[in-house]
Amino acid sequence: MKKAEIVRIGISIGDLNGIGSEIILKTFQDARMLEFCTPVIFANTKLLSFYKKYFKVNINFQGIEDATKIIDGKINVVNVWKENTKINFGQEDKFLGKFTVKSLETATQALINNEIDALVTAPINKNVIQSEEFNFPGHTDFLAKAMKGDSLMLMVCKDLRIGLLTDHVAVKDIAEKITPQLIQKKIDIIRDTLKKDFRIQKPKIAVLGINPHSGDNGVIGKEDEEVLKPTIEKINAKGTLVYGPYAADSFFGTKNYKNFDAIIAAYHDQGLIPFKTLAFGKGVNFTAGLSGIRTSPDHGTAYEIAGKGEADYTSFTEAVFAAIDIYKCRNEYLELTKNQLQKQSKKL
Structure with missing residues (x-):
């Protein structure tokens, strides 16, 4: 059973050759983050193990099959794909772009299904993710269509x-x-x-x-x-x-x-x-404006520093905390609105 005060934060991996992996791992290497949320990274455990070793980040995570198997108090990694991936930091790679899309689509569906409470998206390269199946100028437009909202x-x-x-x-x-x-x-x-x-x-x-x-x-x-x-x-x-x-x-x-x-x-x-x-x-x-909550850092893939271990993860961490705060605010608002409607109905 999920603890009421712990918010489940889904995370899409972003561009695999960008700084997304680095800022995600560095944010959650601080064990205190698990006091505020349960991270659920939509990617692949082998890939995350590679990033962990490459960036020398002291972090442990739990691989799970899908978002229905989330373990609270752990860093969860949903294995969205099984294929091996070759990382070339700072390079545009349309082959890797399909894994970025898989991560985003799976995480978004988990948000729609209420398996996660909010979604934080790592930066994408819009050029490498375009295809006949995925033709959106960015996260915002994709999410608006997926969640059928403005x-x-x-x-x-x-x-x-x-x-x-x-x-x-x-x-x-x-x-x-x-x-x-x-x-x-x-x-x-x-x-x-x-x-x-x-x-x-x-x-x-x-x-x-x-x-x-x-x-x-x-x-x-x-x-x-x-x-x-x-x-x-x-x-x-x-x-x-x-x-x-x-x-x-x-x-x-x-x-x-x-x-x-x-x-x-x-x-x-x-x-x-x-x-x-x-x-x-x-x-x-x-x-x-959407039924689900999504935040992201205020920067892009930063190819020029990708793989150098220089990425500042402050904005990503802020995006995680913003998602937590917005989730709690929205729940309070919905509860308050519900109570007000109940009071009005009793007066009628």
Whole structure:
């Protein structure tokens, strides 16, 4: 029987030639981590033994057939494949990419089946995992389809939270993607996740403009005046505390971001450049809006240092703790909501 206070954290292995293996093993070499969670790594025991020896990490793990056999208090490794794998750190390898996909798909199914409580994904190389069967620009899009929900990429570091209206979209396509419907959907997601996943009862949300200077009243593009501004006003009128659009170039430099519980950027680099400038190496990528919880570190595969034993595992460790905290917050919120509904039904 699983102890109620111990959260089962599933971990997808990421790119086998990147730094994923190193940051996973180094995070869990600290035995105190088992006081907070039971790690479940979706990979292969032979592969993990190779990494353990290569990086000289003092760590023990338990191989299991599938996620129904999880042993609490141990580092579990679900044997997702049996084939031998040849590791060439820092190299793109499409053959190894299929094992990255197997790890992610199996871990995601375990999350859907409630065999694990949350999922932490190690970095992937999007190029080596593409195929006819797996054609997604990243984790977020895959998880949204697998869990049949609407998602939002939310970068988190302490009280700094930056979400995206559009994530992995080419710059030339951004403006046409941002519609009143998309704005409404993303603001709804971030409002709800702040309430249930971060214990913020009346969240204040800022929205950054699409164009330079938020369009300068239509002089530099019409999208801010004709799409973003009126949609924000309508949403605000319904009771959601959302404000903007704010000029993105000065928003962070003036520290205006500190006045809000979350910020929504119009596109990927508009949000991630300031986030990584302020929080790189300590931030967490959280996929908001889904029935299951997924976090990841705020960096990529780092091929340039893969295999050198130099990888900083701080962000991965933060991703594990964020997943634990969000899981507990969400359970508290669901329990509170359930109690409130029961009280209301008794009054009727």
